[in-house]
Amino acid sequence: MELYIKDNKEAVNNEVSSLIIDLVKKNKNAILGLATGSTPIGVYNELALDYKNNKTDYSNVKTVNLDEYINLPKEHSQSYYSFMNQNLFSKINIKKENTFLPNGNGENHLESCSEYELILKNHKPDIQILGIGSNGHIGFNEPGTSFDSTTHIVELKESTRLDNARFFNSLDEVPTHSITMGIKSILQAKTIVLIAFGKNKADAVYKMIKGPITDDCPASILQTHPNVKIFLDKEAASLL
Ligand code: GLP
Helix, strand or coil: EEEEEEEHHHHHHHHHHHHHHHHHHEEEEEEEECCCCCCCCCHHHHHHHHHHHHCCCCCCEEEECCCEEEECCCCCCCCCHHHHHCCCCCHHCCHHHHHCCCCCEEEEHHHHHHHHHHHHHHHCEEEECCCCCCCEEEEEEEECCCCCCCCCEECCHHHHHCCCCCCCCCHCCCCEEEEEECCCHHHHCEEEEECCCCCCHHHHHHHHHHCCCCCCHHHHHHHHHCCCEEEECCCCCCCC
């Protein structure tokens, strides 16, 4: 694991967005693994700004997202489909048909998982952006998830629903289930870039980097991946 501890979020956002922009400039057919949550928003803003100023070309780039809520309409402002359109896809020249997210509104969620796993088989990310949950989850792979998991249905932990309640009007509105890339699926990316900001993440960050590799902290499996870069602000790094 390569560790980068920066003074503030802006420094992290600059470095991570540069990694992505450099990759896309070098490889016009790059495959980006993307994440949602508040953490990557600054990086997406930097990509949008760079597109505005420099017209970095995303017309052949493809993206795969980590996860999606189940039974939250696509049009809902907090669906990850809407999140990606609002924060990134509408601001760069990526083609809609080149952007993939799990389908949380299908008739058969198990089938949606298999369909997404097939998409991932054909789209292994050159770079996968990750945030981390305060309980150490990556994507929506909650503590206790098998390291061998592929795309699957998750019942969200109460702590995760509480963390994400800030984006909804009330806790009741936060979906109870999601579809997420599994841990095995995530580890297929050539490079993994995990970003964490703030004191609320410090404990999970400590366990991910210094703790044993255990499914109690799903992010600890990243210790086994050959090419992981961890970008932290000082608060997220405060227990290291
Ligand atoms: C959600 C997402 C994760 C994300 C995590 C942290 O549960 N499924 O992919 O990493 O929350 O979110 P935030 O970045 O808002 O702290």
